[in-house]
Amino acid sequence: MSSAEPRTPGPDHLWSVDEHLADVLATVRPLEPIELQLLDAQGCVLVEDVMVPLSLPPFDNSSMDGYAVRVADVSGASEEFPADLEVVGDVAAGAADPVRVGPGQAARIMTGAPLPPGAETVVPVEWTDGGLGEGPVSGMRARSLAPEGATGHVSVYRPAEARAHVRAKGGDVKAGDRALSAGTVLGPPQIALLAAIGRGTVRVRPRPRVVVLSTGSELVQPDEQLGGGQIYDSNSFALTAAARDAGAIGYRVGAVADDADTLRSTIEDQLVRADLMVTTGGVSVGAYDVVKEALSHVGDEDEPGAGVEFRKLAMQPGKPQGFGTVGPDHIPLLALPGNPVSSYVSFELFVRPAIRTLMGLQDVHRPTVRARLNADKALSSPRGRRQFLRGAHGDGEVTPVGGSGSHLIAALAQADALIVVPEDVETVEPGAEVEVILLG
Amino acid sequence: MSSAEPRTPGPDHLWSVDEHLADVLATVRPLEPIELQLLDAQGCVLVEDVMVPLSLPPFDNSSMDGYAVRVADVSGASEEFPADLEVVGDVAAGAADPVRVGPGQAARIMTGAPLPPGAETVVPVEWTDGGLGEGPVSGMRARSLAPEGATGHVSVYRPAEARAHVRAKGGDVKAGDRALSAGTVLGPPQIALLAAIGRGTVRVRPRPRVVVLSTGSELVQPDEQLGGGQIYDSNSFALTAAARDAGAIGYRVGAVADDADTLRSTIEDQLVRADLMVTTGGVSVGAYDVVKEALSHVGDEDEPGAGVEFRKLAMQPGKPQGFGTVGPDHIPLLALPGNPVSSYVSFELFVRPAIRTLMGLQDVHRPTVRARLNADKALSSPRGRRQFLRGAHGDGEVTPVGGSGSHLIAALAQADALIVVPEDVETVEPGAEVEVILLG
Structure with a gap:
């Protein structure tokens, strides 16, 4: 992680992946805790030390x-x-x-x-x-x-x-012992212990509610008929599923047409159920990239520090990105690029850690390993940009799947890992060791 | 896995862990597939080869x-x-x-x-x-x-x-290509691909509905007042959470008192929403072990091949177990022992693979690794029984957590692995290599 000063670089600054991530994680704060029924707290992070009120067993x-x-x-x-x-x-x-x-x-x-x-x-x-x-x-x-x-x-x-x-009475735990520490993630055995000591509810950070919407006048819902120049909306499905996979409650909003007023009012509508918003598309340099146009003015024109900033990242795919807060409650919003692979990779790198930060988890990142590149020919990567290629990982090796094109969604469905090629590397030879992000 | 002939051993047969598991998995069949909306199919297993109806991109x-x-x-x-x-x-x-x-x-x-x-x-x-x-x-x-x-x-x-x-048109996938094969588990990237080719619904095996009920007149719900001789019900919470963790829809039924008629009618009531039933307690040799008494006669007295069989397993914890089918639809039922650690270990060994078999998954077992035993003194294990001890795993080592007592629920909450001591091993020295089941 770099020691980036969030939000200070100027409009022409090319952000590194680490700077952008640091900015996101410096802005997103863990959600306020609430008291939940035990089974509703599964997967959540405990915010209190739970003490044992009675010995277990309670009697010989x-x-x-x-x-x-x-x-x-x-x-x-x-x-x-x-x-x-x-x-x-x-x-x-x-x-x-x-x-x-x-x-x-x-x-x-x-x-x-x-x-x-x-x-x-x-x-x-x-x-x-x-x-x-x-x-x-x-x-x-x-x-x-x-x-x-x-x-x-x-x-x-x-x-x-x-x-x-x-x-013996107290042979398992004794009254006054600490049963679980703040920060514990509640899985089945922890829920067992809480129930056993008589706790029916527990104070945890709730699952974040993540609203996902895709933008683009070319997008049609699956099962409908495609017209000329149209494609099916896949990002809103993929990212809602990915949000759930990360531990969030995902709400999918259908695709929104490239119209700034429609987009702005849709986002304002959705704010009430959002702890985090994610959009796809409309963040690049085109004349119809209305996300940029719409998002600096959502409900909080007069609030200092609010608004969404659009920037270029030194990465491939995923160069254009937006990040900021919207609405009177300053809900964090990540505006991802619209290409399916770009948006998915961006989600993995930035949105998933943001969701896990909202949950209060300590470990917000996917595991990474080193693996030997299994390929027929060398990988090439643009100088100055961190490249993320799709790969299949196993037995200490990683094999590239598909090409580097950010529209190659079929290859993505065969991948279980991202191959990371650093900014200062332009060529990776077969057999070389590379960093691999495991997609779980 | 042994080549056990299911259900043939006599009533005094001491079942091995492998024989019991083989019996369970030979009885449980994958659920009938249904057509689900894409996002409802997340985590489910596809039962059809999905072909690409149109090229992606559909146009240059x-x-x-x-x-x-x-x-x-x-x-x-x-x-x-x-x-x-x-x-x-x-x-x-x-x-x-x-x-x-x-x-x-x-x-x-x-x-x-x-x-x-x-x-x-x-x-x-x-x-x-x-x-x-x-x-x-x-x-x-x-x-x-x-x-x-x-x-x-x-x-x-x-x-x-x-x-x-x-x-180029068709540069990602071409019409007529196979997008996904039957047997694929649908995660976010697979959902992305299905949406991208216009599939709004997909044919998958649904999540199994698992009804969990604990039995015991000593059980009190958390947050209520304990009377003399009473303890809190923890099993129904732990196993419902574990069922959800395995991919099922878990329904928790509160604790049922040790009365055969009550238990029988509760189970008959619940059959309508169960693809699998799990009970805890009442399976041993006591005079109040009503699960045994009740479960051979639930709704299908006249059905050949139905009913629940109670047996002793060569394992520790978890020696007494029941397994069979109940009701006119022959819903599989696993009757687990009542000690919290016994029931949790039994769930991991037998119920979780059953749930994953119902889902149609190929890989129904937890991953296992070899690890070096990090302990001050040797582990002892009863001859002829496979022992499962709780452990904490990391860096190629596993450290026992708590003792072998099947009531030690606090230690269970600190464990992330089970240490397996085979039937023919009575002592494991510190530093020896052991098999470890990773609890995820």
């Missing part, structure tokens, strides 16, 4: 189905000379007030049930006759089928040490 | 903002001796019937706009005076601000070869 309990007994009563037990104990009742899981176990007595106990008063250890049912008087058993008969199992006598064939098969 | 078009001209008219152009051409109009993107370019003429053309009849090449606007008569420009003035830019004259300062800056 059995780790086996068996009999709760006193140690001395079974100390000499064997198959030949079993200990014969009086069964005083059942202790089921959830029992609030279990029976007391006296000398010579046993309580039938279930996994997870509290160790009853008087009992010092648990013998598994497989070490007993299950109260049936017919030698060792492999399990208990269901209570509903054989209620008499909770009474009578049981033969125990093996001794047990004190607190055998007993999970 | 400009890759730059500039002027469409004839090659001969600019062949000798330089800054000193520019070619002076008559501007006959604009060709915007989406133009259905562009102006014709004759000798000595130029049409102002935008990126993506069709190459107009008569034109043979495109010169970028930066190679011209943009029609202003004041030397090279960096871009066009917006059409809305300067409509006169579409008329008058333009000076061109550099020659251009035939079809320079022109993207």
